[in-house]
Amino acid sequence: MNFTRADFPEGFLFGAATSSYQIEGHGFGGAGRTQWDDFAATPGNVVRAEHGQLACDHYHRYAADFDMLKAGNLDVYRFSTSWARVIPEGRGAVNAxxxxxxxxxxxxxxERELKPAATLYHWELPSPLQDAGGWRNRDIAGWFGDYTQVVMERIGDRVWSAAPINEPWCVAWLSHFLGHHAPGLRDIRATARAMHHVLLAHGTAIGVMRGLGMKNLGAVCNFEYAAPADDSPEAAKAAALYDGYYNHWFLSGMFKGEYPANVLEGLGPHMPNGWQDDFGVIGAKVDWVGLNYYTRKLIGPVDGPWPSHGEVEGPLPKTQMGWEIYPEGLEFFLKRTHAEYTKGLPLFVAENGMANPDVLVDGAVDDQGRIAYVEGHLAAVRRAIAAGVPVQGYYLWSLMDNYEWSLGYEKRFGMVHVDFDTLQRTPKASYHALTRALAR
Structure with a gap:
């Protein structure tokens, strides 16, 4: 890596991120059924119908996995808890x-002097709650608050930080409008409700955790740089709308008590009754904001119903996901979030990384592409810091190769290679390079 700790402010934190369903193995430990189990069991939804019943078996191997984190000179581990593992039916009886x-x-x-950064929800809604309407049902805010209480009464005294929901855009839009993730809906009315209720649940959970005396509470949103596909006014309008529902909606709700007008043109008629009265809860005070960033999209107009736009393939080098590599977008969002929304709150890059077609050869994985990706994005972080943005940490996605949702097990984001037949872990060149860069 072309940097060391000395290139960052004193106390800047480096970490790695994962999520429960992607690594733990959901088929044991008394965990209940989730919408992802149902989604994966439905033909056509997931590559090769792969699922998370075993995943990386982190449930049994976490100690050795944490030893790798410690040996890698990392400071923070960002993980998520599984709602269905803790409360199998989503409500009621707790699974001890x-x-x-x-x-x-x-x-x-x-014990390893790693900071636990907890996220309460990373997409695996218990199936019985989905049966009851899931994120379309306003009651989910209360259900989520009850779940938050159960989890944080147990671990809230020891986690270093906590956030309610990972990537609200994915929970609401990707899963209810585009249908790419569970529950796989393509319904504008469901989307409008999910876009609002996910924020209501966020604010409710923050309130619960404040009531428990917890500190260092935050929000984690994902961002994609939206650029017009050409110089036309139509493309500019399309990109602004994409930016509105992807990048502005959730921060605007939390910090300004309003939603973007250009997005409400489409979602407004489908919003739940009384949504305007919920911003007091949605705007619950947070102590930091996490930004998840991977790529940019070129957006242009298309004929058809709202939002009447589509993506155009861009010219930049791409990851295994087909996502353009554009570190400048991370710098842009760090600066804009600070200037327009958070006004001095600490910011963290809560996820950043790339899928790479990594191959194990003679016991090693030479993932030079990932090394270059991390270098480029950490250079963007340094530029933002130099411009006065209070960025206090960077967490790589991901610690290890894992279940990549609807793409199964073929897209590899980890700095540790996982053989999905034997579950053998092999640190990649990026892990070794980062270990050297972060040496104290």
Whole structure:
């Protein structure tokens, strides 16, 4: 890597991120059924119908995985808890084995002097709650608050930071409008409700955690740089709308108590009754904001119903996902979030990384592309810091190759290679390079 710790401010934190369903193995420990189990069991939804029943078996291997984090000179581990592991039906009876697991997880991190950064929800809604309407149902805010209370009464005294929901855009738009993720809906009315209720649940959970006396609470949103596909006014309008529902909607709700007008032109008629009255809860005070950033999109107009736009393939080098590599977008969002929304709150890059077609050869994985990707994006972070943005940490996605949702197990984001037949872990060149760069 072309940097060291000395290139960042004193106390700047480096970490790695994962999520429960992608690595733990959901088929044991008393975990209940989730919408992802249902989605994966439906033909055509997931590559090769792959699922998360075993995943990386982190449930049984977490201690060795944390040893790799510690040996890699990282400071923070960002993980998520599984709602269905803790409360199998989503409401009601608690699974003691699930709570005990997260208790052990947090203690194991602290024993290794790693900071536990908890996220309460990373997309695996319990199936019974989906049956009851899921994110379309306003009651989900209360259900989520109850779940938050159960989890954080157990581990909230020891986690270093906590955030309610990972990437609200994916929870609401990707899953209810585009249908690419569970529950796989393509319904504008469902989308409008999910876009609002996910924020209501966020604010409710922040309130619950404040009531428990917890500190260092934040929000984690994802961002994609939206550029017009050409110089036309139509393309500029299309890109602004994409930017509105992807990048502005959730921050605007949290920090300004309003939604972007250009997005409400489409979603407004489908919003739940009384949505305007919820911003007092949605705007619950947070202590930091996490930005997840991977790529940019070129957006142009298309004929058809709202939002009447589509993506155009861009000219930049791309990752294994087909995503353009554009570090300048990360710098842009760090600066804009600070200037327009957070006004001095600490910012963290809560996810950043790339899928790469990594191959294990003679016991090693030479992922030079990932090294270059990280270098480029950390250079963008340094430029933002130099411009006065209070960026306090960077977490790589991901610690290890894992279940990449509807794409199954073929897209590799990890700095540790996982053989999905044997589950053998092999640190890649990027892991070794980062270990050297972060040496104290």
């Amino acid at each position: 084995e699930g709570l005990d697991y997260y208790d052990r997880l947090v203690d194991a991190l602290l």
